[in-house]
Amino acid sequence: MKNKIRTIFLFFFLFGILLASNALAADNIAVLKIDTLVMEKGVENYSLTVKAFVKNNGESDNVTINVVAIDQNDFELQNSILTGFVDQGKIRVLVGIVKVPKGVYQEIVRWEWKK
Numbered sequence: 796m797k798n799k800i801r802t803i804f805l806f807f808f809l810f811g812i813l814l815a816s817n818a819l820a821a822d823n824i825a826v827l828k829i830d831t832l833v834m835e836k837g838v839e840n841y842s843l844t845v846k847a848f849v850k851n852n853g854e855s856d857n858v859t860i861n862v863v864a865i866d867q868n869d870f871e872l873q874n875s876i877l878t879g880f881v882d883q884g885k886i887r888v889l890v891g892i893v894k895v896p897k898g899v900y901q902e903i904v905r906w907e908w909k910k
Contacts, residue, residue, distance in 0.1 A: 823851065823852045823853025823854070823855070824849060824850070824851060824852070824853065824858055824860065825849070825850040825852060826847050826848065826849055826850075826860060826862075826908040827848040827849070827850060827886065828847070828848040829845065829846070829847050829848075829862055829906040829907065829908065830845075830846045830848075831843050831844065831845050831846070831906060832844045832846075833900075834892070836897075837897075838897075839896060839897055840894050840895065840896055840897065841894070841895050841896075841897060841900045842892060842893075842894050842895075843892065843893050843894075843895055843900075844890060844891070844892055845862055845875045845877065845890070845891045845892070845893055845906065846888050846889070846890050847860060847862055847877055847888070847889050847908065848886060848887075848888055849877075849879075849881055849886065849887055849888070849889050850881070850885070850886045851881040851882065851883055851884065851885060851886075851887075852883075852884070853883065854883055856880045856881060856882060856883065857878070857879075857880060858878065858879055858880070858881045858889065859876065859877070859878045860876070860877050860878075860889065860908055861874055861875075861876050861877075861908070861909045862874065862875045862876075862877060862891075862906055862907070862908055862909070863875075863906065863907060863908075863909045864895070864899075864903040864905075864906050865903070865904060865905050865906070865907055866902045866903060866904060867902070867904050871909075872895075872899050872902060872903055873893060873895050873899060873903070874909070875891045875893045876891070877889035877890065877891045
């Protein structure tokens with residue numbers, strides 16, 4: 796029984812350290828601007844290009860950010876995960892494509908970075 800408790804404690808302890816290191820890594824990233832462009836307007840869905848201007852203030856070159864669409868009530872309607880390599884101290888545009896239902900697109904008032 797003691798071994799199971801120790802194993803569970805160790806698992807949660809290491810998981811907590813992993814989460815803390817990811818949070819610290821996010822502090823080294825800055826999203827300067829988010830732009831969207833409608834690529835295709837279908838009958839039911841729109842295809843959007845989401846661009847985020849990202850500055851890497853940390854050491855890691857591999858960057859992953861989550862960008863979310865927000866409505867007027869601050870609810871998250873859609874998200875897009877953007878990844879790419881950004882050299883230390885440099886700014887680069889990360890691009891993703893997302894399909895959004897027409898009704899949802901009409902409710903979007905802004906896009907923001909979700910840390």
